[in-house]
Amino acid sequence: MVSTQDAIDATHMAQTRAQMKVLLQRPELAEELKALGVSPADARTRVDAMTDDEVLALAGKVGNLPAGGRLSNNELILILIIILILVL
Numbered sequence: 001m002v003s004t005q006d007a008i009d010a011t012h013m014a015q016t017r018a019q020m021k022v023l024l025q026r027p028e029l030a031e032e033l034k035a036l037g038v039s040p041a042d043a044r045t046r047v048d049a050m051t052d053d054e055v056l057a058l059a060g061k062v063g064n065l066p067a068g069g070r071l072s073n074n075e076l077i078l079i080l081i082i083i084l085i086l087v088l
Contacts, residue, residue, distance in 0.1 A: 013052050013055065013056075016055055016056065016059045017047060017048070017050075017055050019059065020047045020055060020058060020059060021044050021047055023079070024043050024044055024047065025040065028073075028076055029076050029079070029080070032073070032076050032077060032080055033080060036084075038080075038084070043083060046083065046087040047083070049087065050086055050087060054086045054087075057086070058079075058082055058083065058086060061078075061079070061082055062079060
């Protein structure tokens with residue numbers, strides 16, 4: 001039997017993982033990934049391979065970035081590095 005809290009947690013994780021994949025579809029980030037030799041499809045696969053804790057850590061870092069503006073190249077690179085570190 002699955003508890004209500006477990007079902008809520010699973011739903012939250014699925015949503016968080018989906019948000020990270022949406023972020024990877026941004027044109028600026030896709031360009032940076034390609035420049036680093038990582039295809040956006042591979043990055044999405046790596047997000048799928050991350051543990052729940054890794055996804056939450058990444059989402060927390062992304063959530064701390066300034067709201068309402070375009071991410072700078074430095075911020076995009078930081079996100080990429082975090083993804084690569086967590087996956088490798």
